[in-house]
Amino acid sequence: MPNNSSSRLQGSDLSCIRDDRVLFEELCFELNSGQLLLLEGENGSGKTSLLRILCGFREPDAGQVLWCGHAINDSQYYDDMAYVGHLDGVKKELTVLENLKVSLALGQRGQYSIAQALLKVQLADFEDAPVQSLSAGQKRRLSLARLLITHNTLWILDEPFTSLDKQGISLIERLMTEHCKNGGMIILTSHHDIALPSVDVQRILLS
Amino acid sequence: MSLFYAFIAIIRRDLLLAVRRRSEIANPLLFFILVITLFPLGIGAQPHLLQAIAPGIIWVSALLAAMLSLDSLFRSDFDDGSLEQILLSPYPASILVLAKIIAHWLVTGLPLLIVAPLLAVFLGMPTQSLGVLLLTLLLGTPVLSLIGAIGVALTVGLRRGGMILSLLVLPLYVPVLIFAGNAVEMAGSGLPVDAQINILISILCLSLVLAPWPTAAALKMSVN
Numbered sequence: 291m292p293n294n295s296s297s298r299l300q301g302s303d304l305s306c307i308r309d310d311r312v313l314f315e316e317l318c319f320e321l322n323s324g325q326l327l328l329l330e331g332e333n334g335s336g337k338t339s340l341l342r343i344l345c346g347f348r349e350p351d352a353g354q355v356l357w358c359g360h361a362i363n364d365s366q367y368y369d370d371m372a373y374v375g376h377l378d379g380v381k382k383e384l385t386v387l388e389n390l391k392v393s394l395a396l397g398q399r400g401q402y403s404i405a406q407a408l409l410k411v412q413l414a415d416f417e418d419a420p421v422q423s424l425s426a427g428q429k430r431r432l433s434l435a436r437l438l439i440t441h442n443t444l445w446i447l448d449e450p451f452t453s454l455d456k457q458g459i460s461l462i463e464r465l466m467t468e469h470c471k472n473g474g475m476i477i478l479t480s481h482h483d484i485a486l487p488s489v490d491v492q493r494i495l496l497s
Numbered sequence: 498m499s500l501f502y503a504f505i506a507i508i509r510r511d512l513l514l515a516v517r518r519r520s521e522i523a524n525p526l527l528f529f530i531l532v533i534t535l536f537p538l539g540i541g542a543q544p545h546l547l548q549a550i551a552p553g554i555i556w557v558s559a560l561l562a563a564m565l566s567l568d569s570l571f572r573s574d575f576d577d578g579s580l581e582q583i584l585l586s587p588y589p590a591s592i593l594v595l596a597k598i599i600a601h602w603l604v605t606g607l608p609l610l611i612v613a614p615l616l617a618v619f620l621g622m623p624t625q626s627l628g629v630l631l632l633t634l635l636l637g638t639p640v641l642s643l644i645g646a647i648g649v650a651l652t653v654g655l656r657r658g659g660m661i662l663s664l665l666v667l668p669l670y671v672p673v674l675i676f677a678g679n680a681v682e683m684a685g686s687g688l689p690v691d692a693q694i695n696i697l698i699s700i701l702c703l704s705l706v707l708a709p710w711p712t713a714a715a716l717k718m719s720v721n
Contacts, residue, residue, distance in 0.1 A: 343584060348721050369587040377578025384510070395506030396586040398499070433547075436582075444714040 296358070297323050297370065297443045299344075299475065303353035306339045313339055314496055317353070323443070323473040326466065326479065326489050331496030337479040338376070340496070341448050345373050367397065372442040374450060378433040382422035386413060386432055389421060390439060395404060397440030401472075407438035411461065426453040434462060437469075445469065447478040503588050504596045511600035511710055514573075525566040526608045532558040533616045544621050551620035552630065552681035558602060559634065560670055561608055563641040564663060566605040570597065571716065572644060590713035598646045598709070600634040606638035622685065627658045629684035629694075633677035636697040644669045650715035 304317040313336030322328050329337045342348045344355055346362055357367040380389045390404045408414045411431040421429060431451050437445055445466075451459050465484060466476055470489045484491075515521050536554050541546055574580040574597075583597075584590050613634055622630070624648050649667035653660030680693035 342721075345581075347581070347584075347717070368585060371585070373581065373585055375578055375581060377576075377581070379578035379582040381510070381514060381577065381579060382513055382574075388510070392506050392510045393582065395499075395503045396582065396588065398587070456654065 297473075298356075298358055299444060299476065300356040300359075301344070301353065302356065304340070304343065304350045304355070305352040306336055306343060306348075307351045308339065314464075315352075317494070319492065319494060321444075321475050321477065323475055324470050324490060325475050325492060326470055326486065327475075327477045327492045327494065328484065329477070329494050329496060330479075335496040337496055338448055339418050341375075341446055341477065341479065344446055345349050345371075368411050370442055371436050371444040371446060372397070372440060373403075373446045373448075374385070374433050374437065375448045376452075379436075380429060380432055380446045383420065385418050385420050386424070387417045390431065390435060393436045394439050397442070400441040402438045404439055407435045410438060410465065411435045427455060427458055430454055431458060431461075432463070435495075445474065445476045445478075447476065449479055451479070451480055451482045485497070500592060503586065503604050504592060507583070507593055507596035508600045508603075511597060512603065515600070515604040518521075519631070521566075521569050522604050522608060525562040525594050526612065528565055529558050529562040529609055529615065530612060532561065533620070537620070548621040548623075551617060551622040552626070552678050552685070554620060555613060555617060555622075555630065556633075556637075556674055556678045556681070557615075559638060560641065560667075560674060562609060563606065563638065563645060563670075564666065566601070567642075567645040567662065568659070569605075569668070570601050570642075570649050572649075574620055575653045576636070580716060584713075584717060584720060591709035592717070594650075594713045594716065595705075595709040598642050598712070601646075602639050602642040606642055609638060610623050611633050621688055622681075625687065626681050626684035630681045632694060633697060636694070636701050637673045637677045640673050640701050640704050641670060643704040646712045647715060650712045650719060653716070654721075655717035660715045673697070676700075 299321040301317060301319050305315045306313040319327065329340060331337050339348065343350045355362050357365045387404065394404065402410065408417065411434060413428060413431055413435065416424065416428065421432065424432065434450065450462055454462065459482065463484060467486055467489055469476060505695045533554060537547055571580060574583070583593050586593060610631060611628060617627055617630055645666050648662050652662045653664065655661065676696050680690040683690050
């Protein structure tokens with residue numbers, strides 16, 4: 291439930307060096323409520339590395355990430371963010387419902403109930419299906435349903451459109467537009483062209 | 498209260514997963530039983546020798562069974578990205594990791610306790626030491642899971658961490674092996690074992706409090 295309209299994510303002078311190769315240097319950005327940040331660049335240009343720095347998995351080699359003016363480790367950051375990465379983060383032996391219940395227990399209750407979220411991502415008939423029987427696109431939609439059931443302001447999405455069909459892509463675009471309208475913010479990488487006419491989109495080109 | 502809810506949810510999830518993939522429970526248990534049944538065959542018809550080394554056999558087998566089961570602790574969560582989600586949770590990672598370790602012990606350690614008395618009788622262990630054997634296993638096997646978790650957390654990101662894992666973890670298992678084995682042996686001769694049991698209790702308390710932190714920190718490094 292993105293209700294805190296004063297949320298702000300800042301990256302100041304971020305650098306990332308991997309195996310003696312500088313991926314990016316002195317990268318600065320500021321993201322406010324209702325905005326979307328799109329990271330663009332070729333394969334290996336450091337998009338995922340930047341997302342992992344923003345998640346706190348990786349320390350930036352220089353600079354810092356600030357959430358509402360505080361370093362991410364000293365703030366409410368992890369209460370307010372959610373991440374969907376390359377890996378779906380769901381257990382294939384558990385059913386759709388069981389997976390979402392665990393996700394809900396690990397976070398705080400959000401805007402939608404599990405049933406409503408499943409309806410939104412069009413998985414309502416699959417509640418009791420084990421995840422291993424779902425297709426790759428359905429798994430992706432399941433991991434995106436996690437964003438809807440927990441409380442979060444910032445979505446960090448790494449290639450959210452992978453393995454989704456046209457209908458799935460427009461579905462996720464609708465959800466993203468709605469999230470930004472409610473004062474949320476989104477950071478994503480994508481190879482697809484995204485069509486979000488009513489959202490304030492910033493772009494960073496990594497090269 | 499919601500931290501408690503998250504803690505229970507992790508335990509519940511891991512137990513459910515263990516039920517769905519039964520080999521995870523069966524493997525260490527079968528290994529434990531097989532190793533112990535091989536000893537009488539290897540030693541031959543020497544019941545006194547067997548009786549004398551029975552505490553050692555049972556404890557060394559338990560140690561190896563615990564080693565064998567360690568890799569499953571974080572492997573699948575690491576591979577499918579669930580670990581990232583656990584670490585990104587607003588709750589302290591060390592507490593959630595402790596829940597995972599407890600679930601792991603319930604799945605791999607507790608079954609050993611159930612079959613151990615049977616195998617002890619099979620090796621000819623005196624009946625007065627059975628109670629002490631169970632007590633040492635009850636206190637000792639959780640320590641094996643707790644200390645092992647630190648090692649697995651450090652090596653889960655490596656492709657072939659198996660060898661390094663045993664080099665890291667086995668030396669740390671030695672104190673448990675010494676005090677537990679000694680306690681069972683003493684009990685067989687009818688001597689008091691309070692000192693060894695107290696030491697095992699303190700090792701358990703210490704690792705229960707101290708092990709989850711380095712485990713959580715090492716996992717954060719491994720997902721990097």
